[in-house]
Structure formats: C-alpha cells, structure tokens
Amino acid sequence: MSLETSFERVSLPLEFPFTIARGTQTAAENVIVQVEDDDGRVGIGGAAPSPHYGETAATVEAVLPSLLEVVETVGDPHQLGRIERRMRAAIADNPAARCAVSIALHDLVCKRLDVPLYRYWGLDPTETVTSSYTIGIDDTERMREKTEIALDRGHDTLKVKLGTDRDVEIVETIRDVAPDVRLYVDANEAWTPKEAVRTIERLAAYDLEFVEQPVPAENPEGLRYVSEHSPLPIAADESLITVDDVPRVADRCDVANLKLMKCGGLREAKRIVHAARAHGLQVMCGCMSESNASIAAACHLAPLLDYADLDGSLLLDDDPYDGVPLPGGRIDLEAMDRPGTGAGTQ
Ligand SMILES: [Mg+2]
16 A cells, blocks of 8 residues: 645635734644545645744645655554554654644545444444534624624524734624633633733632633643632633643643644544543533634544534635534534545545
8 A cells, every 4th residue: 555645725714813822823724735645536635833932834744744744654544553663763853834734645545445433433423512602802892793693593602712902892792692602711820820810800700611721831830820810710721731741730620621723633633632631620612713624623523522613614705625524613524424533625
C-alpha cells in the first residue's frame, strides 16, 4: 500500500467579525490536508492554528512536509498509533498541524472500512449533545441582535464571550432576550482571581451552566482560588492543553474543555476524555475558527461529552466543507449517512 499526501492553505471569511478578550478575527486561516490511498479514497483533515498557542497557517505549512513524510513512510493509514507517535517524535509542538494529519487519517480509515467515525469508535449516535453557538464580544446592543439571530436559527444553547468592563450588563441583556436557553460564558483569561469571584457572584443570578477560563493559564493558583470561591462551576480551557494537564487542573475546575487543535489529534482527545472522567470532571469539546474539515471529526466525540462548543463551521460565512448536520446546534450523528468524518466538498 502507498499513500499520497497534499495540503492547501485556505482563508475562510467569518459571517461576523469575532471578538474575544484577546482580540478580533475576521477569517479562519486553515490548512487542509488530504491523504489518498491506492484505491483513490481521500481522507480530509483540517488544521486551525491558533496564534495564542504559537501556531499560524505559515507554521503549519512549514512542518506539514515532515509530518506527511512520516505518513508516506509508514504507508498504512490503519497504523494510527505508530504514525502519531512518529509524528510527535519528528515535530513535538505544532499540535494543529499534527491534528490535521490525524483527522485525515481517521477519515481515510473509516472510508476504507465504510463506517462513520462514531461507529469506528463504537459510540452510540443517539447519546449526543447540542453544541453551543458563540456570541462574540461587541457593543451590548449588537450582542443582543446576534442573540436574536441565533434564536431565529433554532439555537437553544449559547456561549457568551466576556472580559469587558460591562460583563454583567452583557449577560443581563442576553438573558433578557433569551430567558430559556442553556447559557455559559467564557472570559478567556481576562479577569484577576478576585475580580473573577466578584463578577461570578453577580453572574450567578442569571442561571449560567459554568464559567470558562476566568483567569490566565499562567496563574494556576488563581484558578484554584476562583474554583474554591465561585458559586458557579468552572471550566478549564487555556489551562488544559494535553492529557498531562488533566491531573494538574482536576482539583481546580469542574469541566475539562479539550480542543483537537490544542491536543494534536483524535487519539489524544479521547485520552483527555477518559483521564478527565477518571478525575471526576465533566468533559467539553471546543474549537478554534475552523471549517468542517476538522469540526466534522470533533462532532463524532459527542457521545463522550457533557458539553460541546463546535460552532466553528456555523460561524463561517460559507463553509466549503460538508459536515455532521447541526440543526439548532444539535450534533445529529444519526443523520450522518456517509463513511468517515463527513467532511467533504460541496
Ligand atoms: Mg474558551
């Protein structure tokens, strides 16, 4: 058997400029990997590099030739464990680049076996979750309008980005237009520990599921302080990158928010799920600004999750890739009628 590989950089405009505490994005800069077998089956995977974790489309393009050389040398896509180990030995960092290859290989393996990814993993497609739809930071009136748009599109689970000088006002406004949705908030490290506790005490009046990453990841004692004093559950995102971080954060959060682009692949993502469960944490899977070339794969983890924030494709102006159907955000794996992750060009 031999495998042919290729990759291509794409810039996908977002529907609305997307602002979080750290800055604004207007497009998803992704790199799409393809791995083709002798029979012409093509596995598709996407890298959605995050500058916050030191990656850009340029760094992904720089390391992909080395990673894809590993794939072509091993030559058998079913050797997922061996390929991922060798990729890590070749390129230790650059998890988004490794992740694109991992997803493309899983997609190809499932296409060769003619099963959707969840079925390859033995997961029950009816045990799914609903992805949140994220409302980015904007002036409060515009955030109200975006919430109304989300409700019109059938979303019943929303995530709101915070880290402003009017965080309570924002949540009050959104609760006003969306009194019945499941709601959680993400400060993206914006608060000091004391400020976090003070703010969360006021946010607790608005029936929130949890508060994500209240303080900087560089302040693990701050995260512990917030977790011990917060009236709401705390989710760790920037504080939790790979499976090694799970025991480090387990006593200072309630929800582990894994992301494929942080951890470097689908096998590592599953390791995080199981390690987090073993430590008594709830599990969430989030995403970067990414197309269905990678989001579709993450959707197959749904039966293992308590929460999903897999709205990357929904936030694009027009995703060139198909994925798992997400009516109103519900990850409808049962409606996935084709093998692989479901990522394919329209
Ligand atoms: Mg987050």
